[in-house]
Structure formats: structure tokens, C-alpha cells
Amino acid sequence: METGINHFIFISAVFLGIGLYILLTAKEAVRVLIGLSILFSSSILNISAFSGFWNFNAEGQITIFLITAICLLNISAGIILFIKHYKVYKTNQFDEVSRVE
């Protein structure tokens, strides 16, 4: 079966759904960051598929550049917050914080 744009859309939709599940149900800091990066990479995959299939337009590539920059900023902010969290509560699990307090 020849692959088309629909296959890429299907994969990125499934990818987005499971990324959301990981982000919403995460208890560890590491898993939150992984879920966030999965969400961003699903959008990158979708945009790159559209950009590649429509005669390779450069605007799509620039959009991917910008999304990558936003993703990097989010992840670095998350790392800073989680380092602070670890230094204060001495744990990387969120459900243990309520027990400490």
C-alpha cells in the first residue's frame, strides 16, 4: 500500500493522543518532560509531512524551526523548575509532595 499524507496524519494523531495521556497521567518530572516533547514532535511530524508532500515549501521548514525553538524553551524552563522542585522537596515524584506538606 502506497503511503500518502493520510498515513502521516494518522500516525501523528495517535502520537498526539498518547503524548497527551503521558502528560496528564505523569507522576515523575522526567515523564512530564517526555510527554511535552512528544506533543511537540507530533506537530513537527505533521508539518514536515505537509511541507514535504506539497512540492517542498520552505515556509513549512521555517515553521518547524520556530516550533523547535519554542519546544527547546519550554523544555529548558521545565528542567529549571524541576531542579528547583528537587532541591526543595528532595523528590522527583509529584504525589509525594502533598504527603510532605
Next chain:
Amino acid sequence: MHDILFYIFAAVILLSVMRIAFISNVKSSLKSFAYLLSGIFGLLIITNSQLFSLLICLLLLMIFFTAFLLKNKINEYLIIDTGATLKTNIFPALVISLLTAILASLFGNTRWQMINIDYSLNSFTMIFTKYLPFILAISLLFSVMIPVLFRIVRLSGVKS
């Protein structure tokens, strides 16, 4: 050839994402995340975005080297509960699977205009076009942003 590669990389991505979602061990989640990045690397090559696949390849190498160099620190940070049992969160799983089904069925069944990928044009030929000023501006932004981020992360670690 590209079709077979697409199915292989899609299988790698889906398996590793399922592994991240449904395995409680954080270390194996991180390993699966590396496999996931390699799957995305492959799919980006298929969709003719070689420049970004190269970036992801560099990111993968960076993650592996950091994990190797900071092995002891990571072991200290990751609290591994070996007796943890899997807790399925049924409500979020139901809502999200509904959302995914709607997204996949709506956009996956749309009759998109089908144009075959032209492999003579790619990310590298994009560099010397009218978009050169944008690319220069973005690369300058990246070159400033990344050292500043490293600096901020280091300072936030030292202060408290």
C-alpha cells in the same frame, strides 16, 4: 522502498510511545524515548526534511553522551520503585482515545491533494534562496539562546 521504511519507522514510534505510556520504570521510559527519537529521525528523512533529521540525530548523540557521563548523578536522581504496579487511568485514556479517533478519522479521511515528494529539492537547497535572511536570523537567535539557557540552568543549580 519508502513505503516499507515508513511502516518500519511508524512501528518503532508507536511501540516506543506505548512503552513510555504503560511502563512504570522511568529508566526504561528514557531508553524508549531514545528509540522514539530515532523513529522520528527516520520519518523526517522520508518527508524530505533532512536538516531537521540531522538536528534530531545530534540531539540523540547529545542525550546518549550526557547519560553516559552523568550516569551516577542520574542514578541518584531517578528514584526507581521496582515494586510499582501499573495503574491505568481509565477516564483520561477514554477521553484522549476519543479525541485521537476524531482527529485521525477527520483528517485521515480527507481527500488531500496528492503530490509525490520531489527529492531533488530538500532542506539543504533551501539555504541559498530568498529565505536566507530568515535562516540567518533564526540561526543567530539559536546561537544566542542556547548558551543563555545553559547559563540559566547552571545558575539556577548553584544559587540555592
